[in-house]
Amino acid sequence: MAYERSERTGACDETDSTALALKILVAGGFGVGKTTLVGAVSEIRPLRTEEQLSRAGQSVDDTGGVDQKTTTTVAMDFGRITIRSGLSLYLFGTPGQDRFWFLWDELSQGALGAVVLADTRRLEDCFPAVDYFEHRKIPFVVAVNCFTGARTYGAADVSLALDLDRGTPVVLCDARDRDSGKEVLIRLVEYAGRMHTARLLDSVG
Amino acid sequence: MNEDSTGDGPSAPGSQWYDAEAGPLVRPYAMTGGRTKPGPSNVRFDLIALVVVDDDPPGPADEALLGPEHRSLLTLCRAETQSVAELAADADLPVGVVRVLLGDLLESGFVRVSRPVPPAQLPDERILREVIDGLRAL
Numbered sequence: 310m311a312y313e314r315s316e317r318t319g320a321c322d323e324t325d326s327t328a329l330a331l332k333i334l335v336a337g338g339f340g341v342g343k344t345t346l347v348g349a350v351s352e353i354r355p356l357r358t359e360e361q362l363s364r365a366g367q368s369v370d371d372t373g374g375v376d377q378k379t380t381t382t383v384a385m386d387f388g389r390i391t392i393r394s395g396l397s398l399y400l401f402g403t404p405g406q407d408r409f410w411f412l413w414d415e416l417s418q419g420a421l422g423a424v425v426l427a428d429t430r431r432l433e434d435c436f437p438a439v440d441y442f443e444h445r446k447i448p449f450v451v452a453v454n455c456f457t458g459a460r461t462y463g464a465a466d467v468s469l470a471l472d473l474d475r476g477t478p479v480v481l482c483d484a485r486d487r488d489s490g491k492e493v494l495i496r497l498v499e500y501a502g503r504m505h506t507a508r509l510l511d512s513v514g
Numbered sequence: 515m516n517e518d519s520t521g522d523g524p525s526a527p528g529s530q531w532y533d534a535e536a537g538p539l540v541r542p543y544a545m546t547g548g549r550t551k552p553g554p555s556n557v558r559f560d561l562i563a564l565v566v567v568d569d570d571p572p573g574p575a576d577e578a579l580l581g582p583e584h585r586s587l588l589t590l591c592r593a594e595t596q597s598v599a600e601l602a603a604d605a606d607l608p609v610g611v612v613r614v615l616l617g618d619l620l621e622s623g624f625v626r627v628s629r630p631v632p633p634a635q636l637p638d639e640r641i642l643r644e645v646i647d648g649l650r651a652l
Contacts, residue, residue: 328564331562331641353600358561358599358602358603387600392645392648396645399597487652498642498649499642502642
């Protein structure tokens with residue numbers, strides 16, 4: 310893998326002049342606060358972009374009664390944080406419904422990592438996202454969105470309940486709060502860095 | 515005209531579809547001339563691939579030949595370097611359509627597209643450090 314490293318150092322010198330964009334996914338069950346989190350930390354108003362589906366959704370969409378309907382539109386939220394000119398972070402809220410998993414594959418390609426938002430009242434909603442990122446070895450942190458009125462659990466309890474791999478960070482957060490959202494992202498980037506270093510060491514040893 | 519349709523979803527029997535509810539006047543496949551994939555260059559536009567205006571673009575004569583959607587994308591790119599996802603949202607077009615149109619713009623030399631960082635190269639430690647510090651400073 311030595312050649313990859315040298316290539317990377319080469320590319321790295323260039324990055325000062327070329328724009329670099331990094332991608333972070335925000336996943337979790339429906340209504341857990343993905344859009345809110347993206348909106349809280351993004352410097353642009355949360356934009357929505359639509360992906361047109363055709364055959365992929367057809368077999369699973371119940372189109373009874375609307376047989377002529379051959380396309381479905383799925384919206385994705387995204388936001389941007391500019392670190393400096395030429396280096397920005399893009400956040401993508403992943404579509405919650407299971408049938409849009411194929412979109413995740415595209416979204417997760419080349420992603421730096423993911424935030425899995427969890428609601429302790431419906432923890433099971435984030436199981437699929439946790440599974441997805443664990444299987445694909447994409448670094449992720451679990452961010453527990455502390456809804457008012459929900460019983461508060463410690464990070465360790467959540468980690469246990471989700472049966473997370475050792476080391477996967479669990480952060481308690483308030484998705485509406487910018488600083489709280491920033492903290493979640495910082496934890497993720499730190500963790501992604503640690504994962505990457507560990508993998509490099511593995512590949513060497 | 516929208517007040518007529520408030521409360522009445524488009525599916526309500528006998529209701530009429532007005533304005534935005536009726537969907538785009540020009541269907542997506544018409545904008546792309548029926549194409550679903552970018553042209554022969556076969557570029558895969560990642561959602562966060564950054565699109566910049568080429569330093570040496572074709573003349574105004576060539577630009578006049580572009581379709582309205584091509585031109586609106588070009589205008590957006592001129593204002594600011596943008597990701598494919600942002601372009602789609604700002605131009606209010608499906609990502610699939612934007613990809614095809616960008617393919618045209620790329621082939622005719624109006625724009626350049628950055629390649630996203632391949633996963634194997636992903637987190638360069640120096641850059642990650644910069645991201646973390648940048649986030650803290652926000």
